[in-house]
Amino acid sequence: GAVVSQHPSWVICKSGTSVKIECRSLDFQATTMFWYRQFPKQSLMLMATSNEGSKATYEQGVEKDKFLINHASLTLSTLTVTSAHPEDSSFYICSASNSKGAGYGYTFGSGTRLTVV
């Protein structure tokens, strides 16, 4: 089945530094990947849609200059949290689909727990 690998699984960084999170589709090509953020005891909130070879589409309220997304290949999308602050601490999850769209469900990465101190 479709496998999505996310790395790192957890990271602790100092306030003001940048952190890069990688999302890889291991056995399929994903022209589109999605980045979600999940706060404790809350649901997943879509941050942005990552399109291979083009600019990402950000949801309202998500700062594109703070959350840099790069989708340089069909199997890799990266999310860089720039100048991280404690309020950016969250669980970040990526997903991808090798199907024709949202009607068929998605495979999610295992998530990255970011803690900014």
Place this chain on the structure above:
Amino acid sequence: TQLLEQSPQFLSIQEGENLTVYCNSSSVFSSLQWYRQEPGEGPVLLVTVVTGGEVKKLKRLTFQFGDARKDSSLHITAAQPGDTGLYLCAGPINQAGTALIFGKGTTLSVSS
């Protein structure tokens, strides 16, 4: 933007009990998915329902898609401690979109 209302938010039951989780919307969805998420992990797809009135079974889990495709339910029979987790319903964010929106989730705790 379509919204998904999920209830109950929290559910704590004893092993062997039955339970139902509901996912409702005022909008029509082309499909709905149910996911289960454990702490520190990403959601894992349980089922996708596409046809109005559709019923799918996955062992002790029964999923139903409403006739009008505005709601769905997840019924667990004889719950076990291993069923403990966060259950999320999700659907396409809009008619043309491929991203998902999620309900707020139901945290299920099954004690032995």
